[in-house]
Amino acid sequence: MAVKGLDIFKLTPKKNCKECGFPTCMAFSMKVAAGAAEIDKCPYITDEAKAQLSEATAPPMKTIKIGTGDTECALGGETVLFRHEKTYVNKALFAVEFSDADSDDEIAKKVAHLEAVKYDRIGELMCVEVASVRYAADKAKFLDLIAKVIELGRVPMAVVEDVEVAKEAAEAIKAAKGILMGATPANADAMVEVAKAADVVLGVSAGSIEELHDTVEKIEAAGYKNLVLNVGDSSVKEAYNNAVTIRTNTLKGDDRTFGYPSVVFVNKIACCEQMEVALASAFVLRYGSIIVMSDMDFKQALPLFGLRQNIFTDPQKPMRVEPTIYEFNKADDNAPVLVTVDFALSYFVVSGEIERSKVPAYLAIPDAGGYSVLTAWAAGKFGASVISDFIKESGIADKTKCRKLILPGKVAVLQGDVAEALPDWEVIVGPTEAMQIPKFLRDLMGI
Numbered sequence: 391m392a393v394k395g396l397d398i399f400k401l402t403p404k405k406n407c408k409e410c411g412f413p414t415c416m417a418f419s420m421k422v423a424a425g426a427a428e429i430d431k432c433p434y435i436t437d438e439a440k441a442q443l444s445e446a447t448a449p450p451m452k453t454i455k456i457g458t459g460d461t462e463c464a465l466g467g468e469t470v471l472f473r474h475e476k477t478y479v480n481k482a483l484f485a486v487e488f489s490d491a492d493s494d495d496e497i498a499k500k501v502a503h504l505e506a507v508k509y510d511r512i513g514e515l516m517c518v519e520v521a522s523v524r525y526a527a528d529k530a531k532f533l534d535l536i537a538k539v540i541e542l543g544r545v546p547m548a549v550v551e552d553v554e555v556a557k558e559a560a561e562a563i564k565a566a567k568g569i570l571m572g573a574t575p576a577n578a579d580a581m582v583e584v585a586k587a588a589d590v591v592l593g594v595s596a597g598s599i600e601e602l603h604d605t606v607e608k609i610e611a612a613g614y615k616n617l618v619l620n621v622g623d624s625s626v627k628e629a630y631n632n633a634v635t636i637r638t639n640t641l642k643g644d645d646r647t648f649g650y651p652s653v654v655f656v657n658k659i660a661c662c663e664q665m666e667v668a669l670a671s672a673f674v675l676r677y678g679s680i681i682v683m684s685d686m687d688f689k690q691a692l693p694l695f696g697l698r699q700n701i702f703t704d705p706q707k708p709m710r711v712e713p714t715i716y717e718f719n720k721a722d723d724n725a726p727v728l729v730t731v732d733f734a735l736s737y738f739v740v741s742g743e744i745e746r747s748k749v750p751a752y753l754a755i756p757d758a759g760g761y762s763v764l765t766a767w768a769a770g771k772f773g774a775s776v777i778s779d780f781i782k783e784s785g786i787a788d789k790t791k792c793r794k795l796i797l798p799g800k801v802a803v804l805q806g807d808v809a810e811a812l813p814d815w816e817v818i819v820g821p822t823e824a825m826q827i828p829k830f831l832r833d834l835m836g837i
């Protein structure tokens with residue numbers, strides 16, 4: 391809930407000394423309330439007042455960190471219910487679940503998928519970030535599996551309600567900053583102590599959303615707020631309703647008890663592999679912070695990775711690459727120059743096809759506002775003067791003696807004007823589809 395300037399003013403020392411950079415304590419308070427100044431700028435604010443304010447101004451949903459080094463990720467911290475309102479902050483993570491009840495063949499298959507499924511799209515290397523390890527009965531195998539998934543570079547999530555086994559699991563995951571998915575209404579007191587001792591994120595599960603609320607309150611009262619919430623796994627309807635209720639209450643209500651990231655065990659509520667993908671898609675949209683699948687091969691991963699990337703980008707910021715000259719396939723002074731826009735998807739599709747052609751080439755990317763080719767052209771950001779000015783100013787004429795300049799086929803209409811502005815260049819209309827680039831380049835260069 392937003393804090394009013396007057397509430398902040400009541401906590402200032404009212405010296406009007408200007409040391410904070412503002413003429414009066416009231417002016418300073420108004421700026422802090424508007425988010426334009428930090429409360430720390432006043433050297434006379436007491437620690438007690440600071441603590442009071444930081445609680446009141448804290449975001450409604452906590453950001454929870456898991457993993458270390460390359461595996462470090464943030465969960466939660468969301469401020470809006472819908473992406474179009476502003477943006478989502480921390481992307482949903484995917485997990486695959488192992489269990490000591492799995493056969494060696496099943497484990498080997500999941501491990502092979504975990505290692506193989508990596509996908510580079512628009513500059514983001516995507517993979518399954520978390521490995522959930524569920525305790526069934528074989529403690530030694532359970533702990534071995536935790537060690538194995540850590541070795542594979544995944545954030546471990548130990549799913550275990552037995553407090554004695556949980557103690558060993560917490561020790562096993564603590565260096566990797568994993569999650570102990572173990573607290574329930576029945577064991578919450580003991581499990582909080584286990585999580586506190588290992589300083590790991592504690593997952594909370596309950597039989598109903600009311601019970602979940604009471605258990606989180608109890609855990610918070612015991613002084614632990616490093617939590618994630620299991621939305622429930624008795625049915626699709628329950629899990630979905632709970633995920634939406636938890637997020638809506640957090641962001642729209644006054645009760646912050648549910649202000650934590652969520653975990654959805656899709657593997658427990660889906661009837662088949664296809665349904666797992668369908669449900670995982672639904673929970674990427676509404677509101678899974680970690681989505682647990684029973685396995686993840688390429689055919690399951692690619693649509694989910696693509697959906698997630700689209701949802702967890704800022705709709706107000708076009709995805710762009712730096713406007714400059716890029717070199718491919720050891721481009722030399724005989725290499726032609728292709729042109730496209732700085733929209734990231736256009737760049738990565740075109741650059742992939744140039745690489746596939748194996749023809750040495752340069753790719754010129756002027757500042758086109760981060761739009762696709764036709765949108766940038768229609769908006770006046772990818773016209774003949776933008777292209778010709780960039781070619782003149784980029785220094786590409788010094789890098790190659792070849793004077794072939796290839797425009798995207800979709801803006802063939804620009805050919806005449808670009809040719810007029812660049813008389814030393816042979817301006818050629820390229821393919822309309824990126825997939826045609828390899829053949830086009832090989833034919834053009836006689837390779």
Ligand code: SF4
Pocket residue numbers: 402403404405406407408409410411412413414415418431432433434435
């Ligand atoms: Fe008031 Fe503190 Fe600013 Fe001085 S530094 S004017 S006491 S808010």
